[in-house]
Amino acid sequence: MQWIVDGVYLAVAVLFIVGLKAxxxxxxxxxxxxxxxxxxxLATLVTFLVPDMxxxxxxxxxxxxxxxxxxxxxxxxxxxxxxxxxAIYNGMGGGAAALIAAVEFARGEVHGPVVATLAVLxxxxxxxxxxxxxxxFLKLQGIMNKAFxxxxxxxxxxxxxxxxxxxxxWIVTSSVGAGTxxxxxxVLFFVLALVLGAVLTSPIGGADMPVVISLLNAFTxxxxxxxxYVLGNPTLIIAGIVVGASGTLLTQLxxxxxxxxxxxxxxxxxxxxxxxxx
Amino acid sequence: xxDVLYLYIFMLAAFTGYEVISRVPVxxxxxxxxxxxxxxxxxxxxxxxxxxxxxTPLQIALGFLAVLLGxxxxxxxxxxxERMLAMFAPKTKKKLPAGEQGA
Numbered sequence: 001m002q003w004i005v006d007g008v009y010l011a012v013a014v015l016f017i018v019g020l021k022a023x024x025x026x027x028x029x030x031x032x033x034x035x036x037x038x039x040x041x042l043a044t045l046v047t048f049l050v051p052d053m054x055x056x057x058x059x060x061x062x063x064x065x066x067x068x069x070x071x072x073x074x075x076x077x078x079x080x081x082x083x084x085x086x087a088i089y090n091g092m093g094g095g096a097a098a099l100i101a102a103v104e105f106a107r108g109e110v111h112g113p114v115v116a117t118l119a120v121l122x123x124x125x126x127x128x129x130x131x132x133x134x135x136x137f138l139k140l141q142g143i144m145n146k147a148f149x150x151x152x153x154x155x156x157x158x159x160x161x162x163x164x165x166x167x168x169x170w171i172v173t174s175s176v177g178a179g180t181x182x183x184x185x186x187v188l189f190f191v192l193a194l195v196l197g198a199v200l201t202s203p204i205g206g207a208d209m210p211v212v213i214s215l216l217n218a219f220t221x222x223x224x225x226x227x228x229y230v231l232g233n234p235t236l237i238i239a240g241i242v243v244g245a246s247g248t249l250l251t252q253l254x255x256x257x258x259x260x261x262x263x264x265x266x267x268x269x270x271x272x273x274x275x276x277x278x
Numbered sequence: 279x280x281d282v283l284y285l286y287i288f289m290l291a292a293f294t295g296y297e298v299i300s301r302v303p304v305x306x307x308x309x310x311x312x313x314x315x316x317x318x319x320x321x322x323x324x325x326x327x328x329x330x331x332x333x334t335p336l337q338i339a340l341g342f343l344a345v346l347l348g349x350x351x352x353x354x355x356x357x358x359x360e361r362m363l364a365m366f367a368p369k370t371k372k373k374l375p376a377g378e379q380g381a
Contacts, residue, residue: 016317017294023313023363024302030363036317039354044352047323053313053330055338062329062342063322065351074357079365085358086312089319094353096321099344103328107338114281214311224321225291229284231327237284238291239320245295250307257304268285 001049008046009235015039016239020246023088043235066092084140087213090220093135097223098126098190104230108180114176115230122226124193129219131197136213139176139206149203154267167192200266208265211254215262218247310358313324319352 015035022032044063048056058266070089077085101123110116138144150156167189175181220244228236255262302310325348329341 016320017298018297019299019300019315020310020317023310023359024299024306026303026306026366029306029309029313029366031360032361033313033316033356033363036313039359040316040319040322040352040356043320043323044326047326047330050327050330053326055332055341057331058338058342059326059329059345062345063349066346069352070350070354071357074354074361077358079361082309082312082362085354086308086315088283088380089351089354089358090315092347092354093315093318093321096325096344096348096351099340099347100321100324103332103337103340103344106340107331157307161326197348210308210311217311217315218320220321221318224324225288227321229288231324233324233327234287236320236324237287238294239317241288241291242295242298243314243318245292245304246299247295247311249296249299250302250311250314253302253304254307254311257307 001051005046005049008042009054009233012039012043013235013238015042017242020242022079051182051195059143081141083125083210083213086135087133087136087140087209087216090217091130091137091215094126094133094216094220094223096126097220097227098123098130098193100120100227101126101230102186102190105175105180105186108178109177110181111177113172113181116172118226120172120189120228122223122230123190124164125189125219125226126223127193128197128200129216129223130214132201132219133197133213135198135201136209139204140209144202153199153203157196157200157267160199162194164192164196179267204265207235207258208260211251211258211260211262211265214247214251214254215266218244221247223247309359309362312355312362316352316355316359319348319355322348322352324348 016039019032019036019039022028042258074085101119104110104119110119171185171189201212221240225237225240225244228240251262255265299310329345332338332365333339
């Protein structure tokens with residue numbers, strides 16, 4: 001059974017890369033999404049064949065529920081509302097990656113410094129992508145109109161980032177050997193990471209949002225890749241890291257196309273009060 | 279040795295991602311972002327692993343939420359990308375780049 005699963009996962013990785021390649025050329029772009037879609041269906045189906053899987057019914061219910069609602073929402077939404085749909089679906093991917101790390105910590109399966117580090121990094125990046133994408137969605141949807149800018153915003157960002165990384169390092173050192181970490185430490189860490197994502201994104205204006213969504217998309221890719229390592233699944237690693245790298249490049253290209261360096265987008269956002277820098 | 283092999287996978291995947299989209303035209307920026315958003319929806323597979331090996335109620339709850347979100351990422355990402363790329367069908371090819379939303 002395992003060799004079928006491994007073989008299909010390999011084919012899926014090929015389909016994803018070929019699909020992504022096709023999607024970067026106008027003539028072949030539609031074929032690209034079809035190939036990637038076939039890959040996704042194959043990957044999902046073959047995962048049911050993985051030995052000693054439990055909770056099959058729950059898995060099916062969750063897929064039908066989550067996939068069904070998202071499919072319907074993606075179909076009915078107006079064409080002009082597409083960017084925020086990309087944002088919210090991206091955020092869900094980041095959230096899923098962070099939750100995978102949470103489950104692995106709860107199971108006590110995070111043994112060794114490398115696994116612990118990548119699990120913590122993946123959940124940090126995934127949580128930031130989740131809350132950041134939710135804010136991006138709320139802004140583009142027009143639910144959150146104002147740009148919230150804290151006093152000394154950049155200092156707050158840095159302080160939150162340092163605190164989250166410090167806490168993450170603490171979790172890594174305390175989980176090595178034990179395979180798990182203090183539950184409250186983990187909860188605090190996830191809360192901190194979620195707040196960081198929200199605070200980072202909320203001052204950014206609507207015009208810069210596509211670049212930010214692209215950056216958060218690359219973040220989610222990285223998080224998926226890291227959690228793929230935690231689970232020992234090469235397909236997750238390949239798909240995640242390929243998206244992480246191509247997403248980073250795409251973010252740079254998008255920022256260049258609108259003449260705004262990516263660091264300006266993040267740290268000197270154009271808001272109502274602020275001047276548009278040259 | 280296995281850890282080192284994984285590091286090689288990380289490195290090769292990073293170069294692949296960079297190379298594969300390096301010649302993308304501006305008009306495809308947003309659809310490509312959406313397409314790569316769909317591809318990291320494979321996190322669904324990881325979430326299925328997590329839920330499939332969960333035992334306590336807490337683990338099952340977290341895993342269930344992970345599969346829910348992962349499935350939404352994959353299904354929603356596909357529909358949105360497919361709709362964006364449908365605008366690149368040959369008959370609309372001569373029109374101005376209507377699919378370009380952000381850049």
